[in-house]
Amino acid sequence: MTEDRIQQIREAMWENFHAPNGAPRNARAEELVAQAEDTADAGVLLAALSHLITTYEYSTERSKMFVPFARMLRMWDDDPGQFDDQMAYELFWRFKWVTGSMIDYPEIPLTAIEDWLGEMERRYRLAGYAARTVRCEEFSVAWHLGDLPRAESAYAAWLAGDRDRMSNCHACEAATQGRWESSHERDELALERWQPVLGGQLSCAEEPHRVLAYSLLPLLRLGRPDDARNNHLRGYRMARGNESLLPTIARHIEFCALTGNEARGLEILAEHARHLGLGGNPGSTLSFLEAAVLLLDRLLVRGLGDQATSGPQGRSWTVDSLRAHCEQLRRDLVTRFDQRNGTDVVSRESADRLAQQPLFDRLPLGVSGVLPGAAPAARPVPTTTPAATPATIADDSSDPSDSFDDLLAEARRLRDLGHPTARQSWLAVEAALGDRTLDDVLRAELATQRGMRVAGDDVVVALACFEEAAAAYRTAGLPGDAAVNEGRSAVAAVLSGRADEARSRADAAVEAALTARLAGRATARHHASTLLSRAKVFSFLFREGQDAGALSQAQAALSETIAVAGEPEGLSATDAPRLLAILADAHYNQAALLEEDLDLTADALRAGADAYLRAGQPWNAADPLVPLARVHARQGDYAGAEAVAADALRYGEGLLDPEEAGSTHLLIADLQAHREAHDEAVQHALEAARWLDEAGLGAGPGAAARHRLALSYQALGRHAEAAEVLQSALPDLLRHGDRAAAAARRTLGESLSELREHAAAAEQFAQAAQIVEGWGEPYPLAQLASCTAEALSAAGRRDEAEAAYQRAQGLWSAAGVPGMVVRTLRARAWLTFRDGRSADPGRALMVEAERTARDALAEPGLDPEPADDLRRELADTWRQLASLLRDVAEDEGWGDTEIAPDQRTALFTEAAELYRQAAAGFADCGDSCLGVRAQALLDAARVRIELEQHEAATAQLKEVRELAAEHGELLAAAAKQAGSMLDWLERQARS
Incomplete structure (x- = not known):
């Protein structure tokens, strides 16, 4: 009974390990420690204590880890024999967690921190571990205290030290090293340190999450705003809601505050407003409060102090009151740190952070960018106007009548020019009228x-x-x-x-x-x-x-x-x-009035644009040029359409009103996407979303611009950015009608699938299918049903996936697409096989897929293209059935029972024949199937080798080499594999 109980506790710990970070996870870990104590088993108690420390480490309750760690350390001192190799490793690994976290708690005296650092060094030395990790922790303490000579010495010793089992992971070390370089204004060196993490070569549980956030301001300072934008979209998506990454989330708020994206910053702050208090890790809380104050200060500058906003529960907040609340908490914390440290380093660094000035007036991010309570932007006012600079009111020493006369003359001049800024000039005239007659x-x-x-x-x-x-x-x-x-x-x-x-x-x-x-x-x-x-x-x-x-x-x-x-x-x-x-x-x-005659419409619009240009009013030429571009697109002249739309932007640069600018950028983005220039389309879609937000149209055309942006990101394989942008726009897109809603949900589902967020993807596909269901169009509904099934299968929800596949199968059949019926049957076969069953149910579904393909091919009057598709599906069905039987025979853990030797031989033999049959089927499909044909022959050879039928394997491998010799580089990789296998067979024959 005790063994069963111990196993249940271990399984519960494993389940809790994968739960989201936070208080509920911590509470469950505490329960498991109590349950482990009742077993009187030291091994499971140590495991539970180690698990509890881990949950505390990745939450805002890090200070609680000191107690369970002290208990583990006492158990080690009492009897190291209680610890197996893994548990001893975990004890010393968590030693550095405890040491490193102490500096974040101002109530822990410096003397205690220094003593603990010395104790860590002593114990690591006795255990045979290198001093590298100790120097890393010493560096962090010295950096926090502002003791730069000590920090630099420890930093150098850390980098020079030998790595061992206690060394931090490469990704975390790179993150800290880059932060140090960036703090000394060595941004290029910082990015060099971070590059392996940003490039995906190094990662861990909290990287690249943190590095993506740390890199934001250095990238902006180095003139790389596109990279900064991408890192924000990717990074915040990773960090969102993770309370152990509160300083990381703060970096994203800071980035928004310094790039004119206060609306985005407010959204992020609202999502984490519960942390605007003193209940968590003080060091992390201070960083979060600093970012909040910086953001709220920018809102005050914009005159939004009375704007309602989200804050800690229990009262209503405005920007002004929340700022006062956060600033008071920040001041209290920096005072506590300075008093503990005996310096003013923390308060000075905090003040420096708050004193930062915006790096961009507005860096378009593609996500929602409209401040609550902010009025739509007016037409941009250029710094200069044609032929003259607008008159301004003279200083107090000049004659007021002269100033008014200048204003009036300028207003008339701009009116006669047809200049967009004439309206502002006439407003200035009205404002200066006074009591004039x-x-x-x-x-x-x-x-x-x-x-x-x-x-x-x-x-x-x-x-x-x-x-x-x-x-x-x-x-x-x-x-x-x-x-x-x-x-x-x-x-x-x-x-x-x-x-x-x-x-x-x-x-x-x-x-x-x-x-x-x-x-x-x-x-x-x-x-x-x-x-x-x-x-x-x-x-x-x-x-x-x-x-x-x-x-x-x-x-x-x-x-x-x-x-x-x-x-x-x-x-x-x-x-x-x-x-x-x-x-x-x-x-x-x-x-x-000529919409039905595109040629005449184009002529009229071109004549209008030319007349504006002759009139010296290029800014107005955009009005006819934008619809002219749309006419060209309807005529199929996409290059001409893009050129005309670009002219509209060029002529109206700085003078188009926000709606005109936004719609023109969106048109260009659509045209560039049509010719697959997705990098360029991204830039124009970003500008479109920005200007449409400024025009107060973020929920309408602005949402369409975000969908275009997401599609372009998706085409570039940048699915994190695509998903982040589309999730921001989704509430607005859902109000744009069923077509837009279904398309948005499908696009989002596709990106979520690529990000391996399969359950969330399945939800989007299923909701899109609910929208499409009322259209009476089986094809798009079948597509969405298939997407839903695939996502559910990838999410491990087998029964729901099977139901979705069955539905998709019926829909594809109703839509008259037998090739997709075949594919769906094969997917069901693999789902059945991977559910831990024998080969028989999967074989039955594969046989049904084969029969479906044959029946469809036998239909009279079948067109050549669908016939070719069906022949490929038939050959692929043989290949996949062969793979299924081979996997069962190899007993890779799928089946529930052992397979007898003769049964395994029979399965291998059948698989080899099916691979050969598939290769012959692919041969009938022409050069488009050369790759899968060669792969089928290679797989057949491998199975023949497993059966020790070396002569048959040799014949199939030689066939691959002959194909490669005929088709060159297309099959170079297959030829190389075949050559290696033939060499092995020759060595076997000689031995």
């Missing part, structure tokens, strides 16, 4: 600007503004400008649902402009502008379906606008570009 012209100009500014939000107010402007222009004796505003009021009227009034206003505006032009009191610009307004009225009525004849009227008005705007006339330097801009706008609107 306005003349009619200025009153009209201000009313016009107000109308255009509010038109997108309140067309009724806009209409009133345009009416006011028209009246003021008439009073000023400028009938042409009055008519232009009457036309604008017509557009506002139709947008407010007053169709008849809009028609009347539009006609009156055109008539007034023409009359004034004929009288020499207006120009072609005024006339063309009113015609364009009339065209917009009828275009709106056409789109809304309110007027059957509106299309022809809109087209007629646009044609007339183009004719008038293109008339040669001695216009002023101000009027000429404004007329060209009207011409461009007319072509652009014309294109919107």
Whole structure:
């Protein structure tokens, strides 16, 4: 009974070892120690104590490890014979854990830490271990204390010492060495130290998690933001929720605070807000509090102190109050450390960390980037404008009237240029008005600007503004400008649902402009502008379906606008570009009415872009160029589409509003992905997500940009980044309709599968299948069912996987895809075999797969391509059945019972024949199956060797060499294997 109980405790420890880090795992380990004590078995008690120390080490309760370790050490001192070799190793290994963790607890005196360090050195020496690990721990203590001479001496001795069983793993040593170099501003050397970890050559339970975080700021300082972004996305995914990695998580928050990604930083802080207190490891808590204060300070700079945020449970928090809370705790901790250490090193280093300034205004990460309570960004304002720098208000000693006159002149100049920053200039004019008396012209100009500014939000107010402007222009004796505003009021009227009034206003505006032009009191610009307004009225009525004849009227008005705007006339330097801009706008609107004729639409959009360029308004050329790029893409001219979209970005650089910039970047990313330029697509998708977030569209087009980004990451094999980005966007994508939701879940599932997060992947595939089920389309549903089954199988959930495979099999059959039915049957066969059963159930499923393939091949009228696919599936079924039988015969631990020698021989013989049959089947499938054909022959030869049928094996190996001689490098590896096996057979024959 005691032996059974001991075994149960050991199994429970193994299960708990694989549980998530944290208090529940620790509590279970404590229970197991109590149970081990009841057995009176020293071996299981030592194992339980060692397990308890491990759970404490990887949690925020590291201080608790001192007690069980002291107990183990007493047991060693009382009777070392109680410890087998493994348990003695674990005792000394955990010695350095205890020693290294003491420095993180300010209540432990320095004298005790130094005494323990000496005790560690003594015991290691007596046990025959090298001093290398002791010097490493001494280095950490000296570094913490700021004793640089001692730290450098210990560091050198550590690196020079011999490695032995007690040495830290290579990955952990590289992590610490890199941190030391980085702390001395030797970033390149730090990255050199970290490279084996970052490159995947070295790893352990907590690496590369920590190194990915440590590398973030050094990479930014070295001008490698792309690498920093990737390390953040990969690294935080690894560290998230792991309380033993609290300082690592803090590094990610710090990175967000210093790269303009406060929204991401807030999300991370909220996920770990329970650690914003003093209940855990003080050293780790201090690091986390520092990062929190740094982040919250950046939010205060942005004016978000009153913004609600997450914090420790028990009260509501704002950014301001949480910052005060974290800062008080931080100050208390650094004071305690300084008092213990007798120096101000910890407080100075903490203050230096908080004093860091942002390294980027905004480094796009691809994940959610919108701060709660932040308003959408306005159109970017460039530092300079064409031909002049915008006037600014002079200092107090200048004449205020001169300053206002300068502002007004600049606003008019930018308006006449059609420059995007004209709106900001007119706002500056309004702000500087004071109690000035306005003349009619200025009153009209201000009313016009107000109308255009509010038109997108309140067309009724806009209409009133345009009416006011028209009246003021008439009073000023400028009938042409009055008519232009009457036309604008017509557009506002139709947008407010007053169709008849809009028609009347539009006609009156055109008539007034023409009359004034004929009288020499207006120009072609005024006339063309009113015609364009009339065209917009009828275009709106056409789109809304309110007027059957509106299309022809809109087209007629646009044609007339183009004719008038293109008339040669001695216009002023101000009027000429404004007329060209009207011409461009007319072509652009014309294109919107020509959607079904792509060639004519393209011509109209190109004409509009060219007119803007001739008008000296390249920033506006982006408006027609972006839809022109989409037209080219619909025509199949993807290269032309990408070039046009790139022109749109180039012409509008720094001047496109955030939505325009974001949608253009997204278009380019889609086009680059189409030509598989995924590295370039990543950059444009990042920019798209950034600008769409800034425009307040992160939940709409911004989510689509993140899906594109994830797909491009996925195509590059960067599945951690893909999954992190897509999980961030998933809630928004799920609101974009069933197609988008299903695609997002499938993409996420694929990346999770590659990351071996199979259970999570299965959940995504299953939820995608639930969405697809209502479509009545068996093919995508069958695909998702297969993906779900594969993920469940990989997750070890055998019964659920079998049910999913059976469902997929039925769906593939309903979809009329027998090749996939065959594959599903084979997958079920392997699942049955790996469940620990005999060969018979798996053989039966493989035979059913073979029959399915043969029956499908026998169908009359089968097309050549599906026939070739089925022949390959049939040959592969023979090959996989052979492998299944071989594995059973080799008894690799799958089966529940021993196999008799004659039964094993029969299985090997059948497998050899099936491999040979498969090779012949692949031969009928042409050169595309050369590799699997050669592999089948090699496998057949290996089984023949197992059967000691060396002559048959030699014949098959020679066939491989002949194939390789015929096809060269394609089969070089197979030829090499065949040659090695033939050499062995020759040696056997000679012996």
